[in-house]
Amino acid sequence: MKKILLEDHEIPKQWYNILPDLPSPLEPPLDPQTNQPMSPEKLKALFPEALIEQEVSDKRWIDIPPEVLDIYSIWRPTPLIRADRLEEFLDTPAKIYYKYEGVSPAGSHKPNTAVAQAYYNAKEGVKRLTTETGAGQWGSSLAFAGQYFGIEIKVYMVKVSYHQKPYRRVLMETWGAKVIPSPSPYTETGKRILEEDPDNPGSLGIAISEAVEEALSREDTHYSLGSVLNHVLLHQTVIGLEAKKQLEKVGQYPDIVIGSAGGGSNFAGLSLPFVMDKLEGSKNPRFIAVEPSSCPTLTKGRYEYDFGDTAGMTPLMKMHTLGHDFIPPSIHAGGLRYHGMAPIISKLYEEKIIEAVAVPQTAIFKAAVDFARTEGIIPAPESAHAVRAAIDEALRCRETGEEKVILFNLSGHGLLDLSAYQQYLEGKLTD
């Protein structure tokens, strides 16, 4: 059997919260003005209370609201697929399974948290949400989610992407969102930057600062972040919880769990429900977070307190970071170009519960094309990092003869990233 499906009623009804299971508690976010733990009161200007609670909850299981489950059911449960044609191509004894999140209308795993965040904000009467986006994966997911709860979405999109990659912008606008190229003349941060350099191409860090500034300045407006934070990782655990049920149906459990890692939510979404078993001691799989070698946050970053944005407007978080002023080189996996890493993932890496590898861009696209030509699906460049690592592990099994079970997260499709494939196929892509 190739696809392993769940029925609608088998969608998990609770998210898994790893916070109470961590070997040591997470360090709290700090208020940059006082260097003291951030007061929940201050966070209320940005986030609804329900999400602030989830951010620090000690409940292991958190109910998914029925309204969220209802929207999830548009594309969830997502398929788990045995990559039998890829296995054959690699001539490996390994069994490769991938969880395919590209079936969501936005084409990635991001709506899992976008829908939840839009719901909790709407429930507390918030009418507007601001956010930032690079190439547009996250912005389009929040645009998709906002329309279901009558929330106006305003997206600060990195200016160079706004002009060079218009398609995800159009996707956001089709779903009714307002998209502004960042830096913009509408915020103090934006104005200051444009005064210094009217041609500033923008960055994720600047866009975050603008989105946060607008949310802080308006009573009816909150801010939404698509990765890094604990509540975002929480919402993504629906991926791993489904995958676990699906593997159970075929009597399997993974030896290796793999996900690409930018801010950490895609890797966390698949792996945390299996990390739970490792922390309990009932199972002992390996976990591999795969990052671009051009933005090696886990493998080369420091583990220390740092800002989430460039301008220093967010709380300080204890995490792996390349420094909040680090500007990653332009690579096609735009969703992985982030200087920091989710505190939960950083902690698990420090505790040696998970591993990380960094891989260069051309090797990623080689894997993506091999995958497309065997399994049929065109991976997003971000997701192709996980494909690369899965192939490498499967090739190792060919050497050793081990029949390992490899599970990875194919977090999105690449139909809006074909210009990157074009460059690769024409031999123009560099590392």
Added chain:
Amino acid sequence: MKKILLEDHEIPKQWYNILPDLPSPLEPPLDPQTNQPMSPEKLKALFPEALIEQEVSDKRWIDIPPEVLDIYSIWRPTPLIRADRLEEFLDTPAKIYYKYEGVSPAGSHKPNTAVAQAYYNAKEGVKRLTTETGAGQWGSSLAFAGQYFGIEIKVYMVKVSYHQKPYRRVLMETWGAKVIPSPSPYTETGKRILEEDPDNPGSLGIAISEAVEEALSREDTHYSLGSVLNHVLLHQTVIGLEAKKQLEKVGQYPDIVIGSAGGGSNFAGLSLPFVMDKLEGSKNPRFIAVEPSSCPTLTKGRYEYDFGDTAGMTPLMKMHTLGHDFIPPSIHAGGLRYHGMAPIISKLYEEKIIEAVAVPQTAIFKAAVDFARTEGIIPAPESAHAVRAAIDEALRCRETGEEKVILFNLSGHGLLDLSAYQQYLEGKLTD
């Protein structure tokens, strides 16, 4: 329940062949050199024997080969979805269901026949297939299919699309196909046209002529067509057969069945299994084929013998046609820009078993955006024709209070057509 799913083992094992059920036999294709019925012998230069047999078969049910079912299982069964949010938005008592074919890796229904055609060709030892493509929906589907059977795919792509819409080209190349801008200097037809006008932007008619010419000139090469022919419509019936099972699961039967119509295979795929019931007399639904008002083949074309291509290299077929020299205006639903219509659909229309409507482009995109903002999925411009007609019928039900069951084919997603949405949202789209 929103999604109505089938399990893997519920994929239909046979296609439905309507030929023996038609009220009068189809007129045979004619050899343009003799004006006599085309000899199967001559067709063998282009098609494998199995497909030539299917083209005239009097067997009502034709087994789907296990090798084809195996590839189908990558994305089939496809979901049937109750459009409850669209119903609510329209405030209609109608029940709207859509069959969603956009979940295939190529993003449309086209792989249903591409996989079958690649299989039968490979089985008879064919090593290469040529075909034509406009915007690239069909070419990418055949590229996807070819890779599973070791068949080299060569696609003549209308030159203006080759340069202006590179993304589906990259998709084809990612799946290993060779893509040539048409008119090309590699065929006699292409050379002749380029001599007259080196800047000729190409057309589907020219591309067909080039693909056919190459297939006729090489022993190891056949030709493949993505719509119009009887065997193509046959393969697409898997759509309607699944939809029927899915509706049975919720105790429903459609009052109205709707599909967009270019060459006719998408409309036929959903509707023929229900037309069967109407011909038997057991049910009496309405059927609506929706075409662009700029290319109104059924509603304004003549029913007569005509060529399938511009240069007159194909057999003559009895069909609705705007004339083989008709050049449809450039619209965004490129897949519907064809001068002719499948002989089966033309016959059903003449016999008043099905109806047809023609709708202008801006009304189509209005419907597409309303759909995207309620159901979440971005429809392909072609598929949005069916959305438009479904909405119009649902609005009629609001007037009359009738609780009709409306079923339509959402044949593909529009993630590679976002420039068209951009033009619509910026008010730049005209009829």
